[in-house]
Amino acid sequence: xxxxxxxxxxxxxxxxxxxxxxxxxxxxxxxxxxxxxxxxxxxxxxxxxxxxxxxxxxxxxxxxxxxxxxxxxxxxxxxxxxxxxxxxxxxxxxxxxxxxxxxxxxxxxxxxxxxxxxxxxxxxxxxxxxxxxxxxxxxxx
Amino acid sequence: xxxxxxxxxxxxxxxxxxxxxxxxxxxxxxxxxxxxxxxxxxxxxxxxxxxxxxxxxxxxxxxxxxxxxxxxxxxxxxxxxxxxxxxxxxxxxxxxxxxxxxxxxxxxxxxxxxxxx
Numbered sequence: 001x002x003x004x005x006x007x008x009x010x011x012x013x014x015x016x017x018x019x020x021x022x023x024x025x026x027x028x029x030x031x032x033x034x035x036x037x038x039x040x041x042x043x044x045x046x047x048x049x050x051x052x053x054x055x056x057x058x059x060x061x062x063x064x065x066x067x068x069x070x071x072x073x074x075x076x077x078x079x080x081x082x083x084x085x086x087x088x089x090x091x092x093x094x095x096x097x098x099x100x101x102x103x104x105x106x107x108x109x110x111x112x113x114x115x116x117x118x119x120x121x122x123x124x125x126x127x128x129x130x131x132x133x134x135x136x137x138x139x140x141x
Numbered sequence: 142x143x144x145x146x147x148x149x150x151x152x153x154x155x156x157x158x159x160x161x162x163x164x165x166x167x168x169x170x171x172x173x174x175x176x177x178x179x180x181x182x183x184x185x186x187x188x189x190x191x192x193x194x195x196x197x198x199x200x201x202x203x204x205x206x207x208x209x210x211x212x213x214x215x216x217x218x219x220x221x222x223x224x225x226x227x228x229x230x231x232x233x234x235x236x237x238x239x240x241x242x243x244x245x246x247x248x249x250x251x252x253x254x255x256x257x258x
Contacts, residue, residue, distance in 0.1 A: 015164055037196070037227045044198045048163050095236030099213065102206055107235050108199035114234045 002029050007064040008047075010055035010082060018043055018065065025067045031074070035136045038115040039067075039076055042132050045108035046078050046087075054082025054128070076132045085128055086121045087112065144172055152256045153180045154247075158193040161201030169201075173208040181215035186254035190247070192223035197231050209241045218254035220244055 006021045008014035022043055026036050047063060055061035063080040087109040094101075095110070113119055118133040142165035143158040153176055161169060173189075180187045189208070197205075205221070212219035220242035224232060232238055244250040251257045 012163060015162070019162075037230070040196065041198055041231070044162055044200075048198075048200065095234075096239060097236075099206075099209055099240040102240060104203055104206060106199075107202055111199060111231060111234055115230070 001068065001070045003066065003068045004028075005064065005066045007062055010051045010061035010063060010080070012048070012051050015044060015047060018047060021065065022067070025069075029069045031069065031136065035074075035134075038134055039074065039132075042076060042112045042116060045112055046130060046132075049085065049087075049108065050078075050080045050082045050128075054080055054085060056083065058082060072136045074134055074136060078128070078130045078132075079124075080128050081126065082128065084123050084126075086123075087130065088119060088121050142169060144169060146176060148183075148185065150251065150256050151183075151185050152188055152251065152254065153183075153185045154188045154190055156190040156193070160196040161194060161204065162196060162198050163200040166200040166204050170204045170207055173204060174211055177208060177211045177215055177217055177219070180217050186218035186220075186256055187212060188219075188247070188250050188254065189221040190223060191221055191225065191228055193225075194228055195225055197228045199235075202231065202235055202237065205237060205241060218256075220250045220253045222247055222250035 004025045008018060022039060050061065050063050061080060061082045063078060066077040068075040090109050093103065093106045093110050116132045116134050120131045122129045142160055145156045147154050155176055177187055209219060222244040223246055224243060232243060242253050244253055
């Protein structure tokens with residue numbers, strides 16, 4: 001089992017360092033590069049939600065990312081002290097709507113829910129705790 | 142992310158390379174909107190070559206959506222082609238294949254926008 005953790009402020013400038021944190025974990029655990037993409041995507045979608053929405057009108061919002069690799073699973077846990085937001089309660093976007101009716105945005109949560117094998121959310125001591133899990137033997141991307 | 146353009150056969154082709162994430166999305170949107178406006182003035186179609194686009198997030202999808210709408214409003218034929226596996230997966234999950242013409246290769250894309258040789 002290996003585990004790695006980092007914490008950043010809710011600032012878009014932290015996205016690149018977070019991407020490096022993820023790449024380093026993949027490389028240290030010698031995980032197949034083809035399995036990286038869903039985690040890269042989830043990391044960006046969750047973090048940018050905290051930056052754009054979770055930290056609105058709130059000072060000192062921080063997000064903590066924990067990556068865990070065990071057997072053939074990788075688990076990404078994101079804890080933040082931004083506004084409470086349960087992505088599992090968000091309505092599914094209509095992915096069949098025509099061009100004119102497509103909302104701008106709102107697809108990030110849908111992507112995470114579809115590409116991950118398991119997603120759970122809890123509000124713990126005022127912090128959002130989102131746990132994303134995926135089996136690495138799933139179909140290659 | 143790196144973007145280059147070429148113009149040939151009344152077609153403007155935008156070659157997008159690298160990662161279309163939140164950080165890259167703003168500049169790419171400006172580039173795409175300017176390319177579509179210029180193509181409209183020149184009577185060109187616009188093709189987006191995604192063969193070396195490795196990554197797209199929802200912030201990047203938003204740019205595709207804005208581009209497709211701008212092209213439609215300006216009567217500019219618009220298609221994307223040669224999606225990598227990751228980008229194709231995001232398109233599939235989002236249902237973007239229903240609202241944007243996605244072709245396997247350049248020849249198919251040229252034919253789709255009525256520019257085949």
